Amino acid sequence: MKAVFITGHGGNEVVQIGDRPRPTRRPGEALIRLHAATLNQVDLYMRNSGAGITHTLPQIMGLDGAGVVEEVDADEPLLKPGQAVVVHPGLACGRCEFCQRGEGVLCTGMRFLGEHRDGTFAEWVAVPARNVFPKPEALDFVQAAALGVNHLTAWRMLFTQARVKAWETVLVFGIGGGVSLAALQLAKAAGARVIVTSRDDTKLDRARALGADHGINSRHQDVAKAVLAATDGRGVDVVIENVGEAVWSAAMKSLVRGGRLVTCGATSGDQPPADLRRIFIRQLQILGSTHGDLAEFHDLLRFVTRHAIVPVIDSRFPLDHARDALDRLESGQQFGKVGLDLLA
Incomplete structure (x- = not known):
């Protein structure tokens, strides 16, 4: 064959x-x-x-x-x-x-x-x-x-690990990749509000056309500050990311108290700063997920x-x-x- x-x-x-x-x-x-x-x-x-x-x-x-x-x-x-x-x-x-x-x-x-x-x-x-x-x-x-692969990975991240609810807000890093787009589609279908990031305005526009509620250009904007502005200073309930080290600090700072970060990859590095004080003071949950x-x-x-x-x-x-x-x-x-x- x-x-x-x-x-x-x-x-x-x-x-x-x-x-x-x-x-x-x-x-x-x-x-x-x-x-x-x-x-x-x-x-x-x-x-x-x-x-x-x-x-x-x-x-x-x-x-x-x-x-x-x-x-x-x-x-x-x-x-x-x-x-x-x-x-x-x-x-x-x-x-x-x-x-x-x-x-x-x-x-x-x-x-x-x-x-x-x-x-x-x-x-x-x-x-x-x-x-x-x-x-x-x-x-x-x-x-x-x-x-x-991608939709199944996003499904487990959203619904098994993060247990996303219809009234929650989800931040998805790196829209355009397969897992990130799947997460956008699945979270919107479940009724959640979705914020996406990209370094490409064209990808952000296409994500909005697919239902994204807000787009952040991470090349020109401070992601954490933009997330807080888009959520009236509250932050998001869930972060979905597969980038790792390059976005870790912004991801942590974007979470509401008690929020959940789910990661399935580390394409930019696998040794981010732990930021332990933020994790225990704000009682954040860090969840790994694969497939x-x-x-x-x-x-x-x-x-x-x-x-x-x-x-x-x-x-x-x-x-x-x-x-x-x-x-x-x-x-x-x-x-x-x-x-x-x-x-x-």
Whole structure:
């Protein structure tokens, strides 16, 4: 089968497009003919170094994907051949203490497609049937694929970790990236007020068109002061961020007393000043979050359908142009997800 895979670490010179063995479905698994995938920052990380992630080269890239069921066990109750589906890319062990108590997202043996094993930038993938869910009918395959990482990550951050309420105000840093846009869409659908930041006025305008209540240009404005001005000096209830060190001080200063900061990344550095006095005097909560479990994905898909949420797609590339797609993601100029049309 045709696939996009890495043969080493570096730049696009290690990204190959060619033949790889088609996966063989095992009992309990579903074989999916993939129609689309989308890119994530971890794809760049795996290409660049993959440090700290156990993997074997060559390895097919890609975490999320959507397609059609090709083969499945005859007694599988929820899936059938020909069904359009979306894939949850986290394969939990089902045996560790966290899996046993229903917290698969904390699994000590978690293996992700595109990180620890072959991924979704390919014509086929075989995964446990429990990781396969019906595709929301209103979405095309690229849009549906986008839900598997960014929207699921934002869902857990907002509703599992922060427990956002409809009357609260949420500050989202770095609008334009996949998780940040997903957080905007989900928080607005839940009824919350959303403030967004960006260093690009065009991205702020586009975010407002998607429902953002207020935009702050972090290149020209002091974010914390702008947040306090926009909230009558109160601050926000929740901060959603994946930038880390560069925005940490502003994020902390933007929170109301008792507010919650949820982080899922550290692209600008992972050693910000702790600001412990602010944390304990104002009784702030700092919450880490990564991806989401199968139950959360099930809830997300229902929510997306009920509220007619359509993931924002920046651009689409055929599989043969996967290097161009990686360049687009690496540029930081995208607004929304960069997609791969695997049938083009």
